[in-house]
Amino acid sequence: SIALEHGSHRLGKRTDEMMQTWRNYGLGQFIHWGLYAIPGGHWEGKYYGGAAEWIRSWKDMPNEAYDELYKEFDPQNFDPRAWAKQAKSLGAKYMIITTKHHDGFCLWPSEYTDYDVTNSPYGKDIIGPLVEAYDAEGIDVYLYFSVMDWNHLGYRSKLETEEDREAYEGFKEFTRNQLLELLDLYPTTKGLWFDGTWDAAWKEQAAFADKLETEMREKIPGLIIGSRFRPDDYGNRHFDSNGDLMGDYEQGWERKLPETFEDTKGNDWDCVMTVPENQWGYHSDWRGHVKTSFELIEMLVKSVSLNGNFVMNFGPDGQGSIREEETKLAAEIGDWMDVNHEAIYGCGYLDWKKQDWGYYTKNRETGKVYMVVFNRPLNGALRVKTPSKIGLEKVYSLKEPSVTYEPEEVHKDEYFIHLKESKTSKGPVVIVIEPTKEKQQEGTEYQK
Numbered sequence: 001s002i003a004l005e006h007g008s009h010r011l012g013k014r015t016d017e018m019m020q021t022w023r024n025y026g027l028g029q030f031i032h033w034g035l036y037a038i039p040g041g042h043w044e045g046k047y048y049g050g051a052a053e054w055i056r057s058w059k060d061m062p063n064e065a066y067d068e069l070y071k072e073f074d075p076q077n078f079d080p081r082a083w084a085k086q087a088k089s090l091g092a093k094y095m096i097i098t099t100k101h102h103d104g105f106c107l108w109p110s111e112y113t114d115y116d117v118t119n120s121p122y123g124k125d126i127i128g129p130l131v132e133a134y135d136a137e138g139i140d141v142y143l144y145f146s147v148m149d150w151n152h153l154g155y156r157s158k159l160e161t162e163e164d165r166e167a168y169e170g171f172k173e174f175t176r177n178q179l180l181e182l183l184d185l186y187p188t189t190k191g192l193w194f195d196g197t198w199d200a201a202w203k204e205q206a207a208f209a210d211k212l213e214t215e216m217r218e219k220i221p222g223l224i225i226g227s228r229f230r231p232d233d234y235g236n237r238h239f240d241s242n243g244d245l246m247g248d249y250e251q252g253w254e255r256k257l258p259e260t261f262e263d264t265k266g267n268d269w270d271c272v273m274t275v276p277e278n279q280w281g282y283h284s285d286w287r288g289h290v291k292t293s294f295e296l297i298e299m300l301v302k303s304v305s306l307n308g309n310f311v312m313n314f315g316p317d318g319q320g321s322i323r324e325e326e327t328k329l330a331a332e333i334g335d336w337m338d339v340n341h342e343a344i345y346g347c348g349y350l351d352w353k354k355q356d357w358g359y360y361t362k363n364r365e366t367g368k369v370y371m372v373v374f375n376r377p378l379n380g381a382l383r384v385k386t387p388s389k390i391g392l393e394k395v396y397s398l399k400e401p402s403v404t405y406e407p408e409e410v411h412k413d414e415y416f417i418h419l420k421e422s423k424t425s426k427g428p429v430v431i432v433i434e435p436t437k438e439k440q441q442e443g444t445e446y447q448k
């Protein structure tokens with residue numbers, strides 16, 4: 001292996017309480033909110049086809065025009081308690097809020113810049129009331145922070161001249177100050193979700209980032225930081241030059257999902273997902289495919305079945321309202337979660353052979369097995385192959401637990417479970433198996 005000073009500092013998973021809590025969330029809510037919600041993907045009557053939160057980089061949007069938008073930020077509809085209540089009914093266990101996106105505008109009163117909410121007509125802290133409202137609903141709060149900052153004069157994407165390097169030192173100090181300030185102001189935050197760390201300039205900062213990550217972890221013991229923050233000695237993020245995971249979980253699944261357990265390398269991971277194909281900030285004209293609640297539930301279940309968390313994105317509009325499409329999805333997913341959350345919370349990977357009807361999840365505490373059925377076989381017979389000597393002690397549906405199923409053994413350790421579920425059931429049906437205790441399959445303990 002390659003000698004690294006600033007590579008991964010831990011092999012294997014974190015096993016402490018805060019990480020176990022993180023591992024058992026299942027479902028999270030991402031919120032992308034900021035000045036980009038004001039133009040909402042349009043400028044002077046023209047439609048911007050890129051991601052709405054990147055509109056400042058659009059050739060038809062003069063930087064000067066974008067940089068004046070903070071003078072219009074006055075979201076009178078902003079209601080953090082309503083947002084938190086909606087997240088509760090969705091069934092989200094944690095929420096990630098953009099404190100500062102790539103444009104550099106800060107939703108909290110920062111001592112280190114004037115480019116923040118206190119200098120907008122709104123004039124008040126946004127992050128604090130959100131943290132308070134979500135804490136009150138029992139939803140853990142994580143802070144999204146973009147290292148890339150188009151507003152700061154010291155920011156550089158690459159370091160070419162001596163002047164670049166001097167300016168960038170100031171930018172690094174500014175970045176450190178803002179991060180420590182956020183942890184001081186919002187000490188109940190459970191972790192940081194970093195973004196905008198792909199620049200060559202940042203990839204040269206292994207030592208600085210390593211020291212800063214240590215400082216942040218000292219400020220809030222147990223703080224959870226993913227693989228997208230710091231580069232190793234050779235500029236590698238997510239996995240260091242020896243292939244070991246940086247940070248506490250893999251943060252590489254943005255708008256995509258792993259297909260197999262092997263794709264996850266056995267690590268903890270999250271998938272962050274947009275409702276349209278590629279809009280995080282508010283865009284008033286969603287084009288292309290907009291995901292249905294059925295598709296989002298399948299992505300959620302697939303994530304949990306592979307030991308990941310699924311984080312669904314919301315992009316409130318310029319006045320602070322949650323758009324109706326997202327409200328509708330939150331209600332539909334919430335209704336399904338009300339009945340089936342037992343197959344999500346505290347659940348993870350089960351090493352039984354994947355079948356066509358859908359996904360298995362396993363409750364890490366009870367060992368109960370959940371069959372989440374998305375593809376009902378035409379003959380209604382769900383095939384289940386168990387590891388040898390594991391039987392199906394008790395089988396029932398989460399929706400109607402009183403109705404038990406008698407599995408039909410069609411081969412050794414292979415059964416058919418004949419679905420009785422009424423065809424009208426909305427969304428995937430979940431069948432619960434309480435496996436016999438003959439012998440807990442070796443190896444599944446590791447998957448925890």
Ligand SMILES: C[C@@H]1N[C@@H](C(=O)NCc2ccccc2)[C@H](O)[C@@H]1O
Binds near residue numbers: 054
């Ligand atoms: C979570 C999302 N990340 C931001 C983004 O720029 N993603 C595009 C991207 C993703 C991975 C490598 C480079 C660039 C988007 O604006 C969202 O904030």
